[in-house]
Amino acid sequence: MPERDTYYVQGMTCANCAKTFENNLKSIDTVNDAEVNYGASKVTIYGQVSTEEMEKAGSFENLRITKEYTNSKRSLTNQLRSNFHILISISLVLIGIYFYLEFGEYHPATVAIFVTSMVIGGYSLFIAGFQNLIKLRFDMKTLMTIAVIGAALIGEWIEGAVVVILFAISEALERYSMDQARSSIQSLMDQTPPTAIRLTNGEQQTVNVSDLKVGDFVAVKPGAKVPADGKIRKGSSTFNQSMITGESMPVDKKVDQEVFAGALNGAGYVEVEVTKRSEDSTMAKIIHLVEEAQNEKAPAQHFVDQFAKYYTPLIILIAIGVATLPPMLFGLSYEAWVYQGLAVLVVGCPCALVISTPIAIVTAIGTAAKNGVLIKGGAFLEVLGQIKVFAFDKTGTITHGNPEISDYYIFDEEFSEEEFFTTAAALEKHSEHPLAKAIMNYTQANFRQDASIEVSNFQSHTGKGIEGEIRGTSYQIGSPASFSNLEPEVSEHIRNWETKGNTIIVLRKNGQTTGIIAIADMIREQAKAMIESLKELNIHETILLTGDHEPTAKAIQSASGIKHSRSQLLPEEKHQEVERLKKSFGKVAMVGDGVNDAPALAASDLGIAMGSAGADTALETADLALMGDDLWKLPYAVRLSRRTLTIIKQNISFALGLKALALLLVIPGWLTLWIAILADMGATLLVTLNALRLFKN
The missing domain is CATH 3.40.50.1000 (HAD superfamily/HAD-like)
Structure with missing residues (x-):
C-alpha cells in the first residue's frame, strides 16, 4: 500500500486547472496516484513528493501547498490587491493608450508598453497556454493564449492588452468566489480550538489538541470551546453546539453526558474526559465528509463535463471557419475575419460553463453543513x-425513542401504587428491553427502593414476558399477547389505551391481573x-x-x-x-x-x-x-436541494445564452475582442453571484 498524504492547495481558480494540476502530479516518478479535490482545495498524494515538487507541478497557476489548513478567505479588495501584476498591467495600458492618442497611431514606444503590459498581466496565462499547446490540450487558457498572440500578429495591441487584463481580473474574481463558496468548510475548521488545557495530577498544562489522547482529562472554562469529543466528568453547563447539530438554542449538559469538539461552553466550568482523538471527532468527520461531498459530482455536472469535452474543440473549429471561410469564399478581408475568429475563441472560453455547477454544489453542501444537514455529495x-x-x-x-409511562391502572385494591411499581421493577430489573427501562426509571424517580424484594425462580420467555416468585407469591409480567385469559374489564382498558398509541404491560399475581401500565414513545x-x-x-x-x-x-x-x-x-x-x-x-x-x-x-x-x-x-x-x-x-x-437544481439550470442557461448572443454578432461582423472578453467575464460573474445566493437559503 503506497504512502498516503493530504495537503491543502491555495490558488486553484478553476476545475480545468485542478485537472491539469492532478495530471502534472501523476507524471512525477515518485507519485503513484494523485486526487485533487477542487471543491475543498485539497490534494491527496499516494507516494512520496516534496511540497516544492508539488508547487512546481502547479507553477502554471502559482499554486501554494501547505500541510496544515490555513484560512485563505480574503476580501475582494485584498484578493485583487494580492494580484499586483494586474494593477501594474492596467497602469501600463493606460499610459500606452495616452501615448497612442498623442501619436495618433501605434508607435514603437506604445507597442513596447502594450507588450510589457501583456507579459506582466498574463505571464501565468501564457505559461499554462504554451504548455497546453505543446501537449495539444485545449482549455480556456489555451484559447486565450491563441487569441492574444493572434491579436498581436494582426497589430491589435490595445485590445490584446485589455483582453489579458480583463481575463486576469476575471480569474481573480473567480478565485475570490470559490473562496466564498468554500467558506462554510473554513468556518467549520475554525470552530475547533488549536490548544487544550490538559489536567495531569491536578496540574493544568496547555497542549496542542492533536496531542490529546483518549482518556485524558481537559478543563473547559466558561466561554471556551470544547477541544475534543468527550464526556463531562465534573461540573455542568450549557453548550452552543449549533455548528455540529444545527440547533439554534444552547443545550444543557451535566455529568456523564457527551460534548462535541467545537461546542462553545456557557457560564459553567467543566472537566471533560476525552473519548476521541482530534482526527476522529465528530467535527473532524463532518469536515472530511463535507470536503469529499463537495468533490462528488452531481449528474448535472457530469453532463457539463461531457459537454465541455466537445464544446471546446467545436469552438476552435468555428473560430477557424470564421477566420478563413469568408475571405476564401467571398474575397473579404483576411485581417477583419481573422480578428473575428480570435474574438470567437475568446467568447467561446468555457470557464463560465465549467464553474456553473461546481460552485453551486460547493456552496449548497457547505451551507447545509453549517445548518446541521450533512449531504454526502452532489448526486x-x-x-x-x-x-x-x-x-x-x-x-x-x-x-x-425514549419510552415513558403515560398511564396505569391498578385492579387489585390490596396493592398500593408503591407496591405495584416496586414489584414490577423487581421483575424487570434484569431485562434490557426499553419498556423495562421505562418502568425502572419511573419507579426510581417516584418511590423509595425496597432492597428486600428478591425474585426467585426467575424465568424470562422471549416474546412472552417474565415470571418469578416474590415472598412465595407467583408473578408474571409481559404484553397482553402473553396471556390468553385476560379479564373483560382489563381487555377493555387495553383496547382504549392502544388506540391512543400506547404499548401495554400487564402485571399478574397467581393468574389474576393486578394492574396494567401504559407506555408511550412520545411523538x-x-x-x-x-x-x-x-x-x-x-x-x-x-x-x-x-x-x-x-x-x-x-x-x-x-x-x-x-x-x-x-x-x-x-x-x-x-x-x-x-x-x-x-x-x-x-x-x-x-x-x-x-x-x-x-x-x-x-x-x-x-x-x-x-x-x-x-x-x-x-x-x-x-x-x-x-x-x-x-x-x-x-x-x-x-x-x-430544489433551489440548487434551479440555480444550476439557470447557470448553464446563462453561460451558454450569453455566449450564443455574443457569437451571433459574428454574422454582421460586429464581434470584437472587447465584447468577447466582457461576455465571457460577464457570464462567469453572473453564474458565480447566482450560485452564492444559496448562502441565504
Whole structure:
C-alpha cells in the first residue's frame, strides 16, 4: 500500500486547472496516484513528493501547498490587491493608450508598453497556454493564449492588452468566489480550538489538541470551546453546539453526558474526559465528509463535463471557419475575419460553463453543513430535490425513542401504587428491553427502593414476558399477547389505551391481573409541522414503517399527519415496502436511525439518518444525515436541494445564452475582442453571484 498524504492547495481558480494540476502530479516518478479535490482545495498524494515538487507541478497557476489548513478567505479588495501584476498591467495600458492618442497611431514606444503590459498581466496565462499547446490540450487558457498572440500578429495591441487584463481580473474574481463558496468548510475548521488545557495530577498544562489522547482529562472554562469529543466528568453547563447539530438554542449538559469538539461552553466550568482523538471527532468527520461531498459530482455536472469535452474543440473549429471561410469564399478581408475568429475563441472560453455547477454544489453542501444537514455529495443533493415519497421509521425518528409511562391502572385494591411499581421493577430489573427501562426509571424517580424484594425462580420467555416468585407469591409480567385469559374489564382498558398509541404491560399475581401500565414513545413536537411543510412542497405521499402494533402505528400516523402507515414489519418487510413504493411513485427517501433500518435505507433512493451527531455508523452509512434531532431540517434540505437544481439550470442557461448572443454578432461582423472578453467575464460573474445566493437559503 503506497504512502498516503493530504495537503491543502491555495490558488486553484478553476476545475480545468485542478485537472491539469492532478495530471502534472501523476507524471512525477515518485507519485503513484494523485486526487485533487477542487471543491475543498485539497490534494491527496499516494507516494512520496516534496511540497516544492508539488508547487512546481502547479507553477502554471502559482499554486501554494501547505500541510496544515490555513484560512485563505480574503476580501475582494485584498484578493485583487494580492494580484499586483494586474494593477501594474492596467497602469501600463493606460499610459500606452495616452501615448497612442498623442501619436495618433501605434508607435514603437506604445507597442513596447502594450507588450510589457501583456507579459506582466498574463505571464501565468501564457505559461499554462504554451504548455497546453505543446501537449495539444485545449482549455480556456489555451484559447486565450491563441487569441492574444493572434491579436498581436494582426497589430491589435490595445485590445490584446485589455483582453489579458480583463481575463486576469476575471480569474481573480473567480478565485475570490470559490473562496466564498468554500467558506462554510473554513468556518467549520475554525470552530475547533488549536490548544487544550490538559489536567495531569491536578496540574493544568496547555497542549496542542492533536496531542490529546483518549482518556485524558481537559478543563473547559466558561466561554471556551470544547477541544475534543468527550464526556463531562465534573461540573455542568450549557453548550452552543449549533455548528455540529444545527440547533439554534444552547443545550444543557451535566455529568456523564457527551460534548462535541467545537461546542462553545456557557457560564459553567467543566472537566471533560476525552473519548476521541482530534482526527476522529465528530467535527473532524463532518469536515472530511463535507470536503469529499463537495468533490462528488452531481449528474448535472457530469453532463457539463461531457459537454465541455466537445464544446471546446467545436469552438476552435468555428473560430477557424470564421477566420478563413469568408475571405476564401467571398474575397473579404483576411485581417477583419481573422480578428473575428480570435474574438470567437475568446467568447467561446468555457470557464463560465465549467464553474456553473461546481460552485453551486460547493456552496449548497457547505451551507447545509453549517445548518446541521450533512449531504454526502452532489448526486444525493440532486436526488433529494426529486423525491416523491418520504418513508419514516417510528422509534427515534417521528418519536423521541425514549419510552415513558403515560398511564396505569391498578385492579387489585390490596396493592398500593408503591407496591405495584416496586414489584414490577423487581421483575424487570434484569431485562434490557426499553419498556423495562421505562418502568425502572419511573419507579426510581417516584418511590423509595425496597432492597428486600428478591425474585426467585426467575424465568424470562422471549416474546412472552417474565415470571418469578416474590415472598412465595407467583408473578408474571409481559404484553397482553402473553396471556390468553385476560379479564373483560382489563381487555377493555387495553383496547382504549392502544388506540391512543400506547404499548401495554400487564402485571399478574397467581393468574389474576393486578394492574396494567401504559407506555408511550412520545411523538416529536415538530413532527406534524414537518409533515405539513412537506405537503406545502408538494410531497403528499408519506408513510410510517414500523415494527409496532397496528393501533400504535395508527395513533402515531394520525397525530403526526403522515398519510399512510404499515405496522408489525420486520426489517426485510420494510425493505420490500420501500421497493413497492419505488415502483408505485418513483424516487423514495427513507428516514431512520441509519443502523436498525439498514435494509430499507439501502433500498431507498436516498437514505436519511436522524440525529447523527456522534454516531459514526450513521455518518458513514447514510446519504444524508440530520445532525440534530430537528425534523424541521428535512423540509429545509428539500428546499435547498430544489433551489440548487434551479440555480444550476439557470447557470448553464446563462453561460451558454450569453455566449450564443455574443457569437451571433459574428454574422454582421460586429464581434470584437472587447465584447468577447466582457461576455465571457460577464457570464462567469453572473453564474458565480447566482450560485452564492444559496448562502441565504
